[in-house]
Amino acid sequence: MGNPKAFIDIQRKEGGYRPVQERTGDFGEVEQTLNEKDRREQASRCMDCGVPFCHWACPVGSKMPEWQDAVYRGAWEEAYQILSSTNVMPEVTGRVCPALCEKSCVLAIHEEGVTIRENECATVERAFEMGIVKANPPKVRTGKNVAVIGSGPAGISAADQLNKAGHTVTVFEQDDAVGGLLRYGIPDFKLNKRVIDRRIAILEEEGIVFKTNTKVGEDVTSEELVKEFDAVLLAVGSMKPRDLPVEGRDAEGVYFAMEFLKQQNKVVSGQEVSKDDRINAKGKRVLVIGGGDTGSDCVGTSVRQKADKVTQIEILPKPPVQRETNNPWPYWPNVLRTSSSHKEGCERRWSLATKRFIVEDGKLTGAEVVEVEWNKGENGNFEMKEVEGTVEVIKADLVFLSMGFVHPIQEGLLSDLGVEFDARGNVKSEGEKTQSTIAKVFSAGDARMGASLVVRAIADGRNAANEISNYLKTL
Helix, strand or coil: CCCCCCHHCCCCCCHHHHHHHHHCCCCCCEEECCCHHHHHHHHHHCCCCCCCHHHCCCCCCCHHHHHHHHHHHCCCCHHHHHHHHHCCCCCHHHHHCCCHHHHHHHHHCCCCCCCHHHHHHHHHHHHHHCCCCCCCCCCCCCCCEEECCCCCCHHHHHHHHHHCCEEEEEEECCCCCCHHHHHCCCCCCCCCCHHHHHHHHHHHHHCEEEEEEEEEEEECHHHHHHHCCCCEEEECCCCCEEECCCCCCCHHHEEEEHHHHHHHHHCCCCCCCCCCCCCCCCCCEEECCCCCCHHHHHHHHHHHHCCCCEEEECCCCCCCCCCCCCCCCCCCCCCCCCCHHHHHEEECCCCCEEEEEEEEEEEEEEEEEEEEEECCCCCCCCEECCCCCCCEEEEEEEEECCEEEEEECCHHHHHHHCEEECCCCEEECCCCCCCCCCCCCCCHHHHHHHHHHHHHHHHHHHHHHHHHHHHHCCC
């Protein structure tokens, strides 16, 4: 720890966002960055704690105190090497991770945690600028080949580790470009897709083969897959969205969030979308159902498309502004979160359940909602009850369903392979292991754990790669 008093003398300082009027006119990244002097001062605030709770909270086990100190000293190459030793895509987590590490930082007791996420992003960008990030192909190949199905964070992370171990890795992606939900689920104003392309180019130079526009189960059969590869990793994500089966659900104007976000990301990348298929919020009243990050992304995208009004509703109660006594540090704080998109213009409401969608003359005009309250039932679980006399109609021309995902798509590849599913519908494995009920077939990320964070998918991909390498040694 280069400056033992920095956490006392230097206050937390964030890069902040571009001005609202500027950023809502384009899909450029909204976050700004600090200059090098300020960034190094922010890194100096790390206390080098005897028990680094930041490291404990991070799914990939990032060694925060070590690389914070390196950043403080201006040793950018050292900082990058430490950072990338546990994470193949720190430039992604440095942009989109909710920073579990910061919430468990000892300084977060007073809500002044170290700006670890921003420091992470700055470190990687500086490393690229300095030419530190270079391809490093394995010098020896094992002769074993592995198929990775899906090029999201779990698939990329696993492919990187398997390739480093000397195995020949082929990544199959059904879309036209690599990245999975990183590319088509996260808006460009949070993650510029050149960031993904830059990393993929390095991985290709290191020997990983990426095959896009390839739907495994159709273009490549499950039989061919199992026959041609020594091991198969299912990193297909959790792509079955939670639906809302109420009256009017099939009305034109009601879409899943990912239909909207994926299309806009394609448009930003320069792809053509026909006028008939285009989902456009311009001049419309938009209702986003679901209060999570994906819902927030729908808000920001609608604002940029010049929606007339954007409303976001959530069925759960409004979270507290600060931690409550039953939610102590260093655990994740269950508090109100306000994203950059919310600050751009959005009405937010809580404890509202949707009863039906209203359609007049074949057009969606609104959603009938009712206030709900949550109370503990006899079994100790919370139960929802409608509040009498609170039914109302929220006017809407477009509705985006953003209520999460239930499990991976089981039809097709997964069923053809014959893997079993757990009680939640995910690919079944033993405990924290990643091997499925089929010996040479493994799973990782959301397909195994259920929908979760990018950083958890990266960590699970690394775990799967280690298990696959151990399995291949037995062949």
